[in-house]
Amino acid sequence: MNVADQQAALDAVHDDPGDRPVMRARFEHNGSPRYMLYTIKRLGLDHDHGFHLDVQLVSDELEGGMETVEARLQEGEADLIDIDYISTARERSEGASIVAFHPYGRTVGGLVAPEDTDIEDLTDLPDHRIGVVRRLDKNWILTRAACREYHGFDPDEAATPVEAGSKVGLTRMLHDGEVDAVLQFWPIVPEITERGPYREVLPMADLVQRLSETDERLPISTFLTSESFFEAHPETVRGFKGAYRDVVDRLVSEDDHWEVVGEELMTYDDPAIVRAVRDGWRDMVVRDWDEARIDGMERLFDHLLDVAGPEALGVDRIPEGTFRPEVP
Incomplete structure (x- = not known):
């Protein structure tokens, strides 16, 4: 399904923000976060948590060597994206003012x-x-x-x-x-x-x-925002974290949401494909994190660095302040 058709489905559940603070989410049209973003909007979970989530889908093409969503965040056109934490470390080490504030999942x-x-x-x-x-x-x-x-x-x-x-x-x-x-x-x-x-x-x-070397499910991708948005809008960041936890609980336990997702956002409405995506999403997603899980992510990075080297990763360290699990 193309970008326009999926955006139309999202626009149909975009309500008036009123006087709520707005968080501009920019996500790829063929990435899995769109399932939960659409469900947040359909169920009104953003407003339940005191903010308005403005979701726009973009292509997954590269812009200047970066994925489109990365470019949107760094150019100030977005407040929320998701990318893998190796890319986050790479961009932050090159001066990008971005922070990872919540896990998404094992998005490999x-x-x-x-x-x-x-x-x-x-x-x-x-x-x-x-x-x-x-x-x-x-x-x-x-x-x-x-x-x-x-x-x-x-x-x-x-x-x-x-x-x-x-x-x-x-x-x-x-x-x-x-x-x-x-x-x-x-x-x-x-x-x-x-x-x-x-x-x-x-x-x-x-x-x-x-x-x-762990059995604990480690998130590879995280949700990012700019340092300026993180510092200036802590209540909105906390609101997204709450809406995300709520939607994960619903999508993990309630199958009917996936039927709607299949109809509105998937190219193929084949029930077998919808079930496979649903089960894969449930196996992939990480609802929350703590210091122990972040330590595991850092150990994995160090192992990849030791084995593959900084040239393969494009970065030789996770810069200080990349992970921000506590909102100010």
Whole structure:
């Protein structure tokens, strides 16, 4: 489903902000946060928590090397986005005034290939063309780290990564046979595999847990805002955190919300795809965090840095003040 149709569904549940403070949310049209953002708006959970969430969907194209949502936040056109915390650390180390104030989830993807592929696991990647959104994408970084740690090779050298520039472009490359496999983001994997003839060879979430050496579900993506918004509008930030916890509780326990999401926001209204996305979202999402979980995220970063190196990550540290679990 294109951006305009999904935005129309969101606009239908956009009510008047009244005198409530506004938080401008800018999210990708094919990213999983749109499911919970739409449900927050449909149920009025933002107003229940004293603020107005203005949701606009954007493309997942790159702008100056950054994802579109990153560009919107850094240019002052957004107050709320989500990206992985490696990208957050990278942008903050380069001077971006952004902070991660709440977890979203284990938003990684999967290695997807044709059903008749000869790629059965990571050891089969050499001499194959592997599609990625970009080489600094977290899925490729995780793959490189796991291959170097457990199998003694770097797929950035032994295989051929092919950058698509967007998730849509990545799926097209797979369908057109331009690559042997792709590292696609998790919400799109069911749309590909349920319709065939493709299968998921390996979920990247398995690599997250193996590399982090913990059973605790670690968020890879977090919600971001600017430092100025965080400091100037603490009540609004707290309001979003409350609305998010509420919507997670509803989407985890109540199936009927997913039927509406499937009808309004998904390209395919196939019940099997909707159920697969629903179950994947529930397995991915992280409702809250604490210092122990943040420590786990930092340990995973350090492990990726040790294994893959700063060139692969694009950053050599998580700058101080990146994670802001306590709102002032």
